[in-house]
Structures are given as C-alpha cells and as structure tokens.
Amino acid sequence: MPIHFPRPTQATLVVEREPVAGTCPECSSAALRRYPVLAEDGWFEVVKCANCLYSVSREPGPKLGVIELLSDQL
Numbered sequence: 001m002p003i004h005f006p007r008p009t010q011a012t013l014v015v016e017r018e019p020v021a022g023t024c025p026e027c028s029s030a031a032l033r034r035y036p037v038l039a040e041d042g043w044f045e046v047v048k049c050a051n052c053l054y055s056v057s058r059e060p061g062p063k064l065g066v067i068e069l070l071s072d073q074l
C-alpha cells in the first residue's frame, strides 16, 4: 500500500531575505537584503542590493546553511 505524503504548501524552498538598514553604494537604493548563499567554498551570508544586485558584504555563514537555520526554528 503506497504511503501518501501531504502536498507541500510551497512549491519551492523560500529562504527568508532579511531587510538590512542602509543604502546601496552603487545605486543609493535602500533595498538591502541579507540571506544565505551556497558557494563553492561553503555557505556565506551575503548582503545584496535587491535593486541592482550589488554585493555589499559577504561573510562565511553556518556550515549547514539553511538546514541549520531551519532546525533552529523547531
């Protein structure tokens, strides 16, 4: 007998993009966002301008990235 899993309520995993105070040095937009990204050398916490995608900062993040962040919410 097949096991039925409930349908996910979201089609894709949505990573929270946290608003950051400040303005973009490139386009002066205040739409800065902080979020984790997976790069070749691991997870990074980046702050990017949502308007022109300029990278304001890039810091090493938690090794497990989003997985660790989700477990913190349990």
Ligand SMILES: [Zn+2]
Pocket (backbone or CB within 6 Å): 024, 025, 026, 027, 028, 029, 049, 050, 051, 052, 053, 054
């Ligand atoms: Zn910008």
